[in-house]
Amino acid sequence: MRGPGVEDRERSFALAHRANELMRDYGPSARPRAYAVWYSYVVGDTPHLNDAVKRLTAEGGGLTDADVDALYETHIDSRRLATAAEHMTAGLLGEIEGITETLDLSLGSATQYGESLKAFTDNLAEAALNRARLRELVNALVATTRQVTADNRILEGRMRDSRKEIEGLRETLEATRVESLTDTLTGLANRKHFEDALTRGIAAATAASPFSLVVLDIDFFKRFNDLYGHLTGDQVLRLVAIVLREHVRAPAFPARFGGEEFGIILPGTGIAEAVKIAERVRVGVMGRDLVKRSTGESLGKITVSLGVATLRAGDTPASLLERADMLMLAAKRQGRNRCFDDASAGIARVA
Template identity: 65%
Template sequence: MSPDLDRERSLALAQRSFELMRDYCTCATPRAYAVWYTYVAGSQPLMNDAIKRLTTQNGTLTSADIDQLHDTYIDGRRLALEMDRVNSTLIAEVEGIMEMIDVSVRSTAQYGESLQAFTHDIANAATSRTRLREVVSTIIANTRDVTANNRTLEARMRESRNEIETLRETLEATRLESLTDPLTGLGNRKSFEEGLRREIDAGASHRPSSLIVLDIDYFKRFNDLYGHLTGDQVLRLVAIVMREHIGQKGATLARFGGEEFGIVLPEVDLATAREIAERVRTSVTGRELVKRSTGESLGKVTVSLGVAQQRPDDNAVSLLERADACLFAAKRAGRNRTIDEIQAAALPNVA
């Protein structure tokens, strides 16, 4: 494609992106533009499907939707590229080490062959003193060369060890970033799904685990009334409360949707999980929200929670579906409450 045609196409994509951002987005930010440009370009089909689903359900994309889409489908590519870069560097570093080892091995082998030849000369009674001096001098010189090569290899190995440790730390930081929701600091959807699968896989070897799903009541209305910055403050508040009340080792705390949170509790039964969920709910409800810019009281935020315990035949999908059914039951029952699967089964018209 010629530069002029490429420019015209980019401008056309940009124009269409602005139109869609105007018609379907509650915010006009660089992230929103990046999401819509990627949508129009068609380079992320899975993101396009997610956008169509959200706009069909809600008629618009909120700031939280934009953040989730950007972090999942666009910023995630940056993390993947960073991991590829680190992996390539690591491979090159290992190849360099192997080359140095090959050089050292060849040098040592040659040194050994020389010693065998010199041993034969020394053992020969006919060898003159002059030849013996030459042999000894050569052995000394060869020994110095091998020693120097080994020192070079040792220094290179130390440098490589430091470089590999730095790369390992970079890989770990990138991995953690790829699993973290940037707004709340909790795990993201990927982290939640991994934690859930991990507990399902481990269920046969220990006591069943439990799952809590949490949704902020009337969050869209709150966002529309007070703005997305205040909405972000609410999301952070819920995350803080979750951290305060969940200290189980190995628990997974995640924000896996716009205002949806999940808590995977290893080896925690249903009754205990319900108690934990209630502590989270009452703590959130007990906090009065204040608008930072004005000091204005915005009242209280409430949350609804559903709780389910892992069954022997569960997979990640079935356990999440039961917890979601409990959450929906809590919503239908009036919100600001916790319902577990035993309570949900006793309610009318609840599967």
């Protein structure tokens, strides 16, 4: 007779087998992320992921590496962070409940001690109080005082332990919050963080405080992935992120918001200065030699195309982003490795 543990084991292997079949038939590879996506698809516990997979496979006949990354980050990684946050919230609520209980005990102890003092005062007022009775009352008060002192030491210890635990939970929660806003591959802000920052920045912008946005896309990125593999593609993305961190300073805000698309939010920056920043980034990327880590082979240089848009009256986050994106696409159509901006009606700049 087989127990439930055996049945669960056989079911998990059957699910894994089906996930492997789908991964083989619909691609793109057997990377851990791809397996996680297809296994979750087979299990069926994430309906939105299943809908997205069906749509993508219907449109393209399979999944690309970029599709897998987007599915993983949107439906699996975000769920993990939400679960971690739920666990920490439960832990924090447990600690708060413990503190409340400790305070209740402390208040009860203080009330009891107050009642003892009142009784002592009342007894002192007795007309027939003698030395023996006075000694009895004093001894009782001393015993009560000692008990209250001992209880307070215990309560203080509990409060110290709770404080340490809450501080640890706070630090973990902050780390999880930062992780939820960070692109794990490049360390830059992710799409959610980018969209939130763009919305806040536009809301805060005024006529006296200009606001600009740069969108950049890696040229021929798919070719790098096809020729050298996904790991080299990841290396290209990290290289661009390094250049962005070198040339973009606060309050400017760099982010990776798509597969090979990056953005730079530039509060308080007019179009002329925004173009200068974009050009520094473009030249900085072009000045790096890409070397395949596994072999030391030189893969040459990479380039980026950029679009620079400045905030206009009536702009929304979506319209500003769309305009910067269209300028970036115009730069690609004109030969790539260029920077187009809306102030100069799309004049290409090539160093």
